[in-house]
Amino acid sequence: MSFAKLDKAFYTSSETLWLAKQLLGKVLVTETNGEKTTGKIVETEAYIGPADKASHAYNNRKTDRTKVMFEEGGLSYIYLCYGIHQMFNVVTGRAGIPHAILIRGVEPLEGINVMLGRRKMKEKAYRLTAGPGCLAEAMGLNREHNGLSLTGNVVWIEDRGVVVPEKNILASPRVGIDYAEEYIKKPWRFRIKGSPWTSPAK
DNA sequence: GTGCGGATGAACT
DNA sequence: GTTCATCCGCACT
Numbered sequence: 001m002s003f004a005k006l007d008k009a010f011y012t013s014s015e016t017l018w019l020a021k022q023l024l025g026k027v028l029v030t031e032t033n034g035e036k037t038t039g040k041i042v043e044t045e046a047y048i049g050p051a052d053k054a055s056h057a058y059n060n061r062k063t064d065r066t067k068v069m070f071e072e073g074g075l076s077y078i079y080l081c082y083g084i085h086q087m088f089n090v091v092t093g094r095a096g097i098p099h100a101i102l103i104r105g106v107e108p109l110e111g112i113n114v115m116l117g118r119r120k121m122k123e124k125a126y127r128l129t130a131g132p133g134c135l136a137e138a139m140g141l142n143r144e145h146n147g148l149s150l151t152g153n154v155v156w157i158e159d160r161g162v163v164v165p166e167k168n169i170l171a172s173p174r175v176g177i178d179y180a181e182e183y184i185k186k187p188w189r190f191r192i193k194g195s196p197w198t199s200p201a202k
Numbered sequence: 203g204t205g206c207g208g209a210t211g212a213a214c215t
Numbered sequence: 216g217t218t219c220a221t222c223c224g225c226a227c228t
Contacts, residue, residue, distance in 0.1 A: 056224095080223060080224085083221035143223095
């Protein structure tokens with residue numbers, strides 16, 4: 001049996017907050033170097049358009065790095081942070097409007113041994129994929145995967161029929177964006193309530 | 203060309 | 216709780 005790969009129509013929705021919640025419970029799949037890994041998305045953060053001061057594309061700032069955010073939804077946006085960590089984002093919305101959703105936490109499903117190897121860990125632990133830098137490394141993603149189509153065969157997201165009811169979604173302020181002034185408090189971080197695979201609270 | 207700092211994580215005290 | 220690793224992107228000159 002095969003699962004439904006999310007298609008272009010899903011990603012091009014302009015309802016970024018709705019999309020960020022829809023992604024909870026969906027399954028992120030990567031197939032890099034012939035090794036397949038999958039993980040259920042348990043935590044996301046929305047970065048909404050040119051008005052969002054927390055976004056790299058605030059005030060329509062368009063550079064070599066951020067230009068992929070201005071593309072039509074359905075692409076990956078992966079960048080290096082602090083010189084060390086890769087961040088995996090999903091570009092959403094229509095062309096010309098820089099919306100993106102950062103995937104902050106997944107629950108490992110398949111290919112756990114591969115993930116352990118990439119993270120140089122011996123045993124399964126929550127820190128395997130809890131946090132944006134961790135999960136990108138575990139899933140084998142790096143800057144070379146920036147701008148890839150999420151409807152291709154390297155990285156994509158599947159709907160395996162998991163529905164997360166609204167009451168099990170926890171909305172809270174985003175993390176690590178203390179420079180974003182009035183946008184610091186926007187509750188645009190979404191988690192599945194009770195999941196131990198979400199990133200550590202700060 | 204140069205300098206500064208970051209959508210973090212891990213290892214400390 | 217604090218510190219630091221580590222390098223690219225960005226805003227200047």
